[in-house]
Amino acid sequence: MAEEKNLFDVEIICPDRVFHSGKAYMIEYNTTEGQIGVYKNHAPITNVIAPGVVTITDGSDKKITAAVHSGFATILQDKVTLLAEVAEWPDEIDVKRAQEAKERAEKRLSEHKEDLDVKRAEVALKKALVRLEIKK
Amino acid sequence: MASMKDIKQRKSSIQSTQQITKAMKLVSTVKLQKAKTRAENANPFFNHVYNTVSSILAKSKDINHPYLKPGDSDRIAVVVITSNRGLAGGYNSNVVKLITESGFDKDKVDIYAIGGKGRDSLDHKGYHVVSDDSPIMEAPTYEDAKAVCDKVLESFVKGEISEIYLAYAHFKNTVVNVPTLMKLLPVDMEAEEVEETKASAPMGFEPNEEEVLEMVIPKYITSLFYGALMEAVASENGARMQAMDSATSNAEEMISDLSLKYNRARQGAITQELTEIIAGAQAIS
Numbered sequence: 001m002a003e004e005k006n007l008f009d010v011e012i013i014c015p016d017r018v019f020h021s022g023k024a025y026m027i028e029y030n031t032t033e034g035q036i037g038v039y040k041n042h043a044p045i046t047n048v049i050a051p052g053v054v055t056i057t058d059g060s061d062k063k064i065t066a067a068v069h070s071g072f073a074t075i076l077q078d079k080v081t082l083l084a085e086v087a088e089w090p091d092e093i094d095v096k097r098a099q100e101a102k103e104r105a106e107k108r109l110s111e112h113k114e115d116l117d118v119k120r121a122e123v124a125l126k127k128a129l130v131r132l133e134i135k136k
Numbered sequence: 137m138a139s140m141k142d143i144k145q146r147k148s149s150i151q152s153t154q155q156i157t158k159a160m161k162l163v164s165t166v167k168l169q170k171a172k173t174r175a176e177n178a179n180p181f182f183n184h185v186y187n188t189v190s191s192i193l194a195k196s197k198d199i200n201h202p203y204l205k206p207g208d209s210d211r212i213a214v215v216v217i218t219s220n221r222g223l224a225g226g227y228n229s230n231v232v233k234l235i236t237e238s239g240f241d242k243d244k245v246d247i248y249a250i251g252g253k254g255r256d257s258l259d260h261k262g263y264h265v266v267s268d269d270s271p272i273m274e275a276p277t278y279e280d281a282k283a284v285c286d287k288v289l290e291s292f293v294k295g296e297i298s299e300i301y302l303a304y305a306h307f308k309n310t311v312v313n314v315p316t317l318m319k320l321l322p323v324d325m326e327a328e329e330v331e332e333t334k335a336s337a338p339m340g341f342e343p344n345e346e347e348v349l350e351m352v353i354p355k356y357i358t359s360l361f362y363g364a365l366m367e368a369v370a371s372e373n374g375a376r377m378q379a380m381d382s383a384t385s386n387a388e389e390m391i392s393d394l395s396l397k398y399n400r401a402r403q404g405a406i407t408q409e410l411t412e413i414i415a416g417a418q419a420i421s
Contacts, residue, residue, distance in 0.1 A: 013180050013181045013184060014181065015178060015181045015278040015281075015359060015362050016174065016177055016178060016181075016277075016278060017177050018177075018180055031342060032342075032343065032347075033342055033343055043340060044339045044340060045339065045340040045341065045342055046188060046191075046192070046339055046340070046341050046342070046348055047341070047342035047343075047348070048342070048343070048347070048348060048351050071355075072188070072348065072351060072352060072355070074184070074188060074339075081184060083181060083184055083185060083188075083355070085278065085282075085355070
């Protein structure tokens with residue numbers, strides 16, 4: 001159980017809605033430089049989010065998770081703001097669709113066609129993998 | 137004086153027009169409410185992106201990034217957001233007027249049209265329309281905004297255009313929208329705003345300022361597009377609601393005027409008939 005003074009504000013904002021807003025004891029997410037976990041009083045920093053699972057631990061050690069694809073995060077001493085272009089709760093994810101997307105992307109990448117948009121296929125694959133990971 | 141039949145026909149035709157304008161007003165009222173909520177929901181994201189961009193620029197004035205300086209080309213791009221449908225008062229023509237009266241050289245402007253009305257009238261005026269994404273106005277999403285943004289940024293990075301502008305109707309409130317022409321790239325933040333952000337704690341950037349900027353600027357432009365699209369939809373429906381409201385009340389006025397004329401004509405006909413009968417009766421006796 002975390003003390004009140006060790007909590008900080010967390011906001012996850014999407015273009016069309018405020019996805020999540022609340023207090024947290026710790027937040028973990030992927031950046032382009034690797035995974036990081038943030039407690040209160042972290043040095044102010046802005047970093048780029050890599051597709052992955054965001055885990056927020058709240059005051060009573062309860063964990064909530066969400067899938068976040070691309071965006072950036074601003075860490076202030078008492079507030080962390082994640083700006084995500086796409087963010088999803090686990091119950092919003094359609095496993096079947098993600099599975100299909102994953103297979104499609106893998107197929108495209110393995111075929112090595114001339115006109116293949118490798119970057120796009122990789123992004124699609126990554127998104128699908130994140131979605132499947134959070135559903136496990 | 138028009139005959140009774142003519143007046144009656146005209147009146148019923150105006151009545152059915154009034155029914156249409158009334159219905160259109162109701163429809164755009166509902167659409168406006170929806171669009172307004174969406175526009176408000178888009179705000180927090182945009183504000184935050186804006187703050188981040190300005191804090192990066194405040195911290196590192198000497199960053200040398202293509203997004204921050206004008207390209208070598210003498211062409212400029214204007215993204216024009218209008219509606220696909222008319223009957224919205226001066227909404228579309230006001231946005232178009234912004235461009236025709238902006239002082240841009242007609243031959244050096246590339247128009248990226250979103251919305252059929254703006255595309256058609258700019259094309260007609262002889263502007264060079266390079267891309268047309270009108271269908272997205274029906275239900276704009278963030279992905280749509282991103283697609284347009286990628287297209288414009290690509291030309292910017294390639295050096296085909298040196299500046300990017302955005303023209304749309306800023307939604308002030310239900311009855312007022314302000315046609316706005318704003319410069320998107322190269323980014324130049326107002327000096328005073330930069331001063332403000334300077335006061336906050338020094339911010340670190342990971343991996344470094346350039347890469348964060350590289351990543352944030354497209355998002356900044358996209359969120360501007362998205363916000364502008366949302367506001368444009370709200371403005372369009374607000375303008376249409378007003379136009380239809382005044383059309384309905386004009387029809388009301390015309391109907392009451394015609395009713396009066398009709399009654400007078402009817403009374404005149406009765407009087408005339410009576411005079412004729414009396415005259416006839418007198419002639420017999």
